[in-house]
Amino acid sequence: MKRFGFAGYSGSGKTTLIEQIIPQLRCQGLTVSLLKHTHHDFDLDQPGKDSWRHRQAGAQEVLLAGGQRWALLHENRAATPPSLDELCQRLAPCDLLLVEGYKHESIPKLEIHRPAHGRPLLHPHDPAIVAIASDVALDTDLPLLDLNRPDQITAFIISYLQL
Secondary structure, X not given: OEXXXXXXXXXXXXXXXXXXXXXXXXHOOOOEEEEEOOOOOOOOOOOOOHHHHHHHOOOOEEEEEOOOOEXXXXXXXXXXXXXXXXXXXXXXXXXXXXXXXXXXXXXXXXXXXXXXXXXXXXXXXXXXXXXXXXXXXXXXXXXXXXXXXXXXXXXXXHXXXXX
C-alpha cells in the first residue's frame, strides 16, 4: 500500500483537508484508509461496558463487532508505542494509506501551513515534505498548492504516487 502523509501544526486544517480529499480519491476508484496519530489519550470504549471491563481485567485485545463495523482495541502495555510500520501491518490492504500526524516519519508528506497562525514552516527541516498547501503565496522551491483547492491537492497526490 502506498502511504502519503499530512503534516502541520494543530489547527492548520489537516483533518478538514483529508475529509475533502477522501471522497475525491474514492471517485477515482481507489480504496483509502487513514492512520491518525494523536498525542492525547483516547478511548473508544465506555467505562462499565462488557468490553471495557474485559480490558480492565487484563485482556490484551478486545474486538468489538457489529453489523456495520468492527473495532479492535489493543492495550499498549509496552514501554514504547508501536512504530508506523508496525501499525500499517495491522491494516487491511488498500490502494492508499493517508497518514495524519507522524510528522517525523520519512514518508512523503504534504505540509499544511497557515502563516496567520504564526508558526514556522516544517520544511526545509523535514526532507520528506514533497509539497506545501497554504492559504497564501509562499516563497518555496517545493510545489505550492492552494489549501482551498482540494481537487488540486488530490490531483497532486495521485500524480506524485503514480496512482
